[in-house]
Amino acid sequence: MERRAYKQALYAVQNEHAALDIVQDAMIKLAEKYGSKPAAELPLLFQRILQNTIRDYYRRQKVKNARFTLFSSLAPKNDSEEYDPLESLQDNENPSAPAGPDESLQQRQVIALIEHALTKLPARQREAFLLRYWEGLDQAETASAMGCTEGSVKTHCSRATHALAETLKRRGVKLP
Amino acid sequence: MSTNINSPDDKSPDVAPEHIAQMLTRATQQLDDDTVAALHRARNRALARQAVSRSVFALDTGHNMHWPMPHTSRQWMAAAILLAALAGGVSYWHHNTREHEVSHLDIAILTDDLPMEIFIDR
Numbered sequence: 001m002e003r004r005a006y007k008q009a010l011y012a013v014q015n016e017h018a019a020l021d022i023v024q025d026a027m028i029k030l031a032e033k034y035g036s037k038p039a040a041e042l043p044l045l046f047q048r049i050l051q052n053t054i055r056d057y058y059r060r061q062k063v064k065n066a067r068f069t070l071f072s073s074l075a076p077k078n079d080s081e082e083y084d085p086l087e088s089l090q091d092n093e094n095p096s097a098p099a100g101p102d103e104s105l106q107q108r109q110v111i112a113l114i115e116h117a118l119t120k121l122p123a124r125q126r127e128a129f130l131l132r133y134w135e136g137l138d139q140a141e142t143a144s145a146m147g148c149t150e151g152s153v154k155t156h157c158s159r160a161t162h163a164l165a166e167t168l169k170r171r172g173v174k175l176p
Numbered sequence: 177m178s179t180n181i182n183s184p185d186d187k188s189p190d191v192a193p194e195h196i197a198q199m200l201t202r203a204t205q206q207l208d209d210d211t212v213a214a215l216h217r218a219r220n221r222a223l224a225r226q227a228v229s230r231s232v233f234a235l236d237t238g239h240n241m242h243w244p245m246p247h248t249s250r251q252w253m254a255a256a257i258l259l260a261a262l263a264g265g266v267s268y269w270h271h272n273t274r275e276h277e278v279s280h281l282d283i284a285i286l287t288d289d290l291p292m293e294i295f296i297d298r
Contacts, residue, residue, distance in 0.1 A: 002215040003204040016211070024218035031226035036248050111203045114196055133193040134200050157193075165191040175195040 001043075002027065005050055008130055011118045012054045013061075022057055026050040047131060047145045058123075110173055117167040121160055124148075128156035129164075 002023055009019035026049045034045050118126055124146070131142045132153065142157075143150045168175065207215075 002219050003207060003212070004201075006207070006211065006215055007200065007204055020211070020214050020218065023215065024221065027218055027222035028225050031222040035226035107199075107202065108206070111199050111206070114199050115203060118200075129193065130200075134197045161191070161193050164193075164196055168191055175191050175199070 001046070004134070005046070008050065008134075009054055011115065011126060011130070012123065013057055014119060018057060022050070022053045026053045029053070043135075044137065044141055044145060047135060047137065051127060051131075051145055054127075110168075110175070113168065113171055113173060114164065117164050120167075121163055124152075125156045125160040125163070128153050129160035132157050133161075 005023045005026065006019055009022040010016065013019055013022065026046065029049050030042065030046050034042065037045065118129075121129070127146055128142060131137045131145055132139070137145065139150045139153050142153045146153065
């Protein structure tokens with residue numbers, strides 16, 4: 001559970017330490033406030049708390065720095081060049097050598113591409129996509145966790161899926 | 177809550193969202209050891225807090241003060257039963273005392289032996 005939560009937070013805030021803090025805060029809130037709830041209710045409650053904690057982080061960052069951008073840590077050094085996450089993956093042991101075990105490397109590259117594309121999605125689209133398709137919540141549960149209508153969830157999910165598919169298509173990636 | 181990945185509500189262009197979700201799940205297996213250890217510590221910390229908050233029959237006001245307030249529905253129920261029993265006991269005691277006083281007065285009237293304080297306006 002905490003690994004997925006960490007990844008969700010990381011996609012949202014793009015900062016490893018902040019993501020760890022968010023997950024820890026969310027788990028502590030869940031344990032302190034809802035520890036006595038039935039186990040079946042905990043995953044949805046945790047998702048609600050996690051999303052709220054991420055939103056709180058956004059708010060605090062806004063106050064701290066008006067110029068804060070979500071993708072600062074992934075932004076290219078040179079603005080004129082487009083950032084390519086595939087280029088950031090290299091064999092540290094032997095940088096000049098050709099890629100090692102192809103399947104594993106290719107998978108890592110595809111994952112890096114998907115994760116990068118996720119960070120580029122608008123926050124609400126990413127949130128809806130992850131809750132609905134990754135966490136496996138149904139439409140009503142996703143709407144409840146996000147604090148919006150089911151119609152909005154549908155729209156966000158559809159746009160997110162199209163955007164991700166478009167990115168993968170542009171890169172010539174075909175998922176099995 | 178279902179653990180299955182739900183099928184999309186409308187047609188996606190080429191990629192099914194569940195395939196993307198599978199890749200994301202694989203990504204969680206590639207976290208470095210430090211991060212996994214930090215997450216493990218965070219989980220244990222949260223579980224320790226849960227144990228503390230369960231054992232305390234109190235409401236934390238946020239100022240390091242604890243008022244005797246029930247937390248769970250069971251505790252509320254126990255508190256309600258305790259209060260009802262207490263109220264019943266007080267009522268019974270009050271009723272008994274009054275009856276005792278009245279019977280004393282009746283005896284005094286019948287025996288013409290009224291105490292002085294009965295004539296004093298209290």
